[in-house]
Amino acid sequence: MGRPRTPLLDRERITTTALELVDEQGDFSVPQIAKRLGTQTGSVYHHVDGRDGIVELLRERVTSAIDPGTLDVTPWDAALEAWARSYRAAFAAHPKAIPLLMTSPVRAPRVLEHYERAVTLLLDAGFTPAEVMPVLIALENLILGSALDLSAPETMWELTEETPTPRLAQALAAVGEHRADQAFEVGLAGFLDHVRHILANGA
Incomplete structure (x- = not known):
């Protein structure tokens, strides 16, 4: 045969x-x-290379959906915003992978190269080396939290007559659909405003 x-x-x-x-x-x-x-x-x-090797293959597969061209956008804050949106979309497609990938060290060469480009973007923009990783990690926290939020049930608050919450009910009715997207926009805008302040005035 x-x-x-x-x-x-x-x-x-x-x-x-x-x-x-x-x-x-x-x-x-x-x-x-x-x-x-x-x-x-x-x-x-x-x-x-064992289970850890498969985790790194998964990391490469999921992050391959992030558009690397976003880091070439100018100015730097537009690049960071575009990268964040692409990053969120990549992980929103596989939300159950987030806890697995975010609790193991990053070893995959292609992913490390991607981080190198993001760090270079910030250093070239004028951030100090000490400022770079807090900025990137804070942005990742926002992105990954939002990617998880996209996979959550539309009804996350189950209101009952036993616990009157009229103001909460009013706020939930007012937000309508796409609350996760709206929340991401608020968080991303606030993040970008803050990092612009860091660049202009120091941490």
Whole structure:
């Protein structure tokens, strides 16, 4: 029996399967990947550097949806805003991956290169080295929190007669649809105003 034209197992298939599992249940295991691909667990390990290696493949896959061209926009604050929107969209497509990816060290070379570009953008704009990472981490916190919010139920507050909350009811009725998008716009505008102040006046 000849060998199949298409390999039954490779890093792309492993990554795709791991991401499917994460999208479904928020995590994955190597035996689950092997079972879904119809192979042995040991065979998966021949292609990846253990579970941590698969996590980094997932990181590369999810972040590959971030448009790198956003960091070439001018001026710097327009670039940061465009990057934030693209970053949010990439992670909003896989919200269950956020806790997994944000609680493990970043090792993937392509992702590190992306961070290098973001840091360079801020340094070239005039931020001091000490200011750069707090700015980037604060922006990521806003982006990832908002990406999770996009996956939340539309009704996050269940009002009951037992606990009268007329003002809350009024506010919820007034916000209408797309509350997550509206909240992101408020947060992003406030963030950008603050970092412009940092650049002009120091932290």
